[in-house]
Amino acid sequence: MSAPAASARVPSRPLAVPAALDFIRRLQAHRAGIVGVVLVLVVVMGGIFAPWITPYHPTQISMDDALLPPGPSHPFGTDAFGRDVLCRVLYGARFSLQVGVVSRLLALFIGTFLGLIAGYFGGKTDQAVMRLADVTLAYPGLLLLIAVMAAVGPSRTALFVSLGIIGWAGVARLVRAQVLSLKEREFVTAIRSLGATHAAIIARHLLPNVVTPVLVIFSMGLGASIMAESSMSFLGLGAQPPQPSWGSMISSGLDYLRVAPWLSLAPGLVITATVLGFNLLGDALRDMYDPRLGRPRR
Amino acid sequence: MLAYTVRRLLLFIPLMLGVATITFLLLHVLPGDPVLSMVGERYDAETIARLRTEMRLDAPLYERYADYLRDLARLDLGRSYVTGKPVWDSIRERFPQTLRLALAAMAIAVLAGVTIGVLAAWKRGSPFDYLLVGGSVVGVSMPVFWLGVLLIYAFSMRLGVLPASGYGGGRIAYLLLPAVTLAAASTAYVARITRSSVLDEINETYVKVARAKGAGEPRILVRHALRNALLPIITVVGVDFGSYLSGAVLTESIFAWPGLGRFTLDAILKRDLPAIQGAVLFMAILFMLVNLAVDLLYARVDPRVKLGRSS
Numbered sequence: 001m002s003a004p005a006a007s008a009r010v011p012s013r014p015l016a017v018p019a020a021l022d023f024i025r026r027l028q029a030h031r032a033g034i035v036g037v038v039l040v041l042v043v044v045m046g047g048i049f050a051p052w053i054t055p056y057h058p059t060q061i062s063m064d065d066a067l068l069p070p071g072p073s074h075p076f077g078t079d080a081f082g083r084d085v086l087c088r089v090l091y092g093a094r095f096s097l098q099v100g101v102v103s104r105l106l107a108l109f110i111g112t113f114l115g116l117i118a119g120y121f122g123g124k125t126d127q128a129v130m131r132l133a134d135v136t137l138a139y140p141g142l143l144l145l146i147a148v149m150a151a152v153g154p155s156r157t158a159l160f161v162s163l164g165i166i167g168w169a170g171v172a173r174l175v176r177a178q179v180l181s182l183k184e185r186e187f188v189t190a191i192r193s194l195g196a197t198h199a200a201i202i203a204r205h206l207l208p209n210v211v212t213p214v215l216v217i218f219s220m221g222l223g224a225s226i227m228a229e230s231s232m233s234f235l236g237l238g239a240q241p242p243q244p245s246w247g248s249m250i251s252s253g254l255d256y257l258r259v260a261p262w263l264s265l266a267p268g269l270v271i272t273a274t275v276l277g278f279n280l281l282g283d284a285l286r287d288m289y290d291p292r293l294g295r296p297r298r
Numbered sequence: 299m300l301a302y303t304v305r306r307l308l309l310f311i312p313l314m315l316g317v318a319t320i321t322f323l324l325l326h327v328l329p330g331d332p333v334l335s336m337v338g339e340r341y342d343a344e345t346i347a348r349l350r351t352e353m354r355l356d357a358p359l360y361e362r363y364a365d366y367l368r369d370l371a372r373l374d375l376g377r378s379y380v381t382g383k384p385v386w387d388s389i390r391e392r393f394p395q396t397l398r399l400a401l402a403a404m405a406i407a408v409l410a411g412v413t414i415g416v417l418a419a420w421k422r423g424s425p426f427d428y429l430l431v432g433g434s435v436v437g438v439s440m441p442v443f444w445l446g447v448l449l450i451y452a453f454s455m456r457l458g459v460l461p462a463s464g465y466g467g468g469r470i471a472y473l474l475l476p477a478v479t480l481a482a483a484s485t486a487y488v489a490r491i492t493r494s495s496v497l498d499e500i501n502e503t504y505v506k507v508a509r510a511k512g513a514g515e516p517r518i519l520v521r522h523a524l525r526n527a528l529l530p531i532i533t534v535v536g537v538d539f540g541s542y543l544s545g546a547v548l549t550e551s552i553f554a555w556p557g558l559g560r561f562t563l564d565a566i567l568k569r570d571l572p573a574i575q576g577a578v579l580f581m582a583i584l585f586m587l588v589n590l591a592v593d594l595l596y597a598r599v600d601p602r603v604k605l606g607r608s609s
Binding site for chain 2: 136143146151247251254258
């Protein structure tokens, strides 16, 4: 076990290889985690190598090939404009992953920063941050997201920002809880008595100790972000045509559900597989690195 | 108990004010001109100026905010830009349909979820158990709107046994697919919670005593273990009920269900600012109220819950 030492620092570059080996070793014992990793890898690779995997272009219209059923040259069939569905699903992966990763990173930065500050300084700062988090979390499900997207208008940047703004509160709560118990520990008291500044204590001693739980919820949150993005795109509040995205593919396929069900079925299957992959991976990471996630450490 | 209730109610007020403020700020401060998107093609300076004055967009932000809070206190959510009707009236008109869908979904989630969960706990380690655990993991990863599409495809288009969308004057056939769609994720969750809570209880002494007295396994599970596992189930269902009442935007829009979710989406697509604001606020507060009720109920049902030490 590599339990974080009292003054653990950020794993720096030379540690990347052992960390990867350690990850693989732990993963071997976790069957659901392996399924998750495989699903995530397939989707990520599909998105990255989309231009090399498919001979088609996601927005190339070819009316002669409209609504072809799945077959050798079009494994997922074609849509009403003769566009290859597999190709659009692959490019949709790019979009969804991009939105997911960027918005989660944003949530992570805001949440970690505010959580550190709230936990470390306590008092009024803590009150202000946590009450704001309460209000953010008081909105049910997608409602806050819908309201933000309605206000700003649908665009990729709007998705990044609104998903990020919404995700921060959960991260902040988690980080704050960790910091609350960390800051009473001997190593923090010791360096404080040595005259370390607040900024130095937070950045060099508290931050490294919250990295692991934060990475775990990063993976769990990615699935949720991708689900939220496709829901928004499905409602017409996310990706705008001709941008291929899974949610909007499902909604535009609804008009042809009777004659060409593959238009809606294929992207939905891919969303399910992707979200499932990130959920399983997140669960595995939690089991492997931080079984007590969410509770303050002693 | 009384002190706890009072404290929770007092805490509720600032939270509600916070939600009201954030909703206001979102729609009034963020970029995007409601007037321009309203007039759209019919762009002429006079109309725009008139609308601006009517909508009080020229007034400073704090004045609009003060007006907003004052109206809110009188349950006045303003008038829709599109229909001219008071938003509060539209919400009251739409809410019964949403409530009906939510109640149906909750009934399904509880009945199906608890039954499946108890069966899985009874046959633990069997293929059925594995199927349930696997199915519930996949179930929560499945987008609700896609599940709706699948059900429409299977039951309306292929089998032709159920209507694909609409309210159908309240006939039960129209309620089935939307309710099942909405209930699916909670059913999976309730089943999982039921299974694990029942399994937790199985090792308790009182269960062993019942078994020693010669009670059959199903009787032990239902009469003894399940009864004590009800608490976590209530919590899960309660929280989900709150989000059914408010978050059914996706389900209602797939099935063209004339409830609040559909109303909100229509308002957004038409950029009907007062309607969006009113609906979002109404649903958020409803959601918070249901959560509060669940918490209070929880504390009342289980004396072991340590009151007032929530955070």
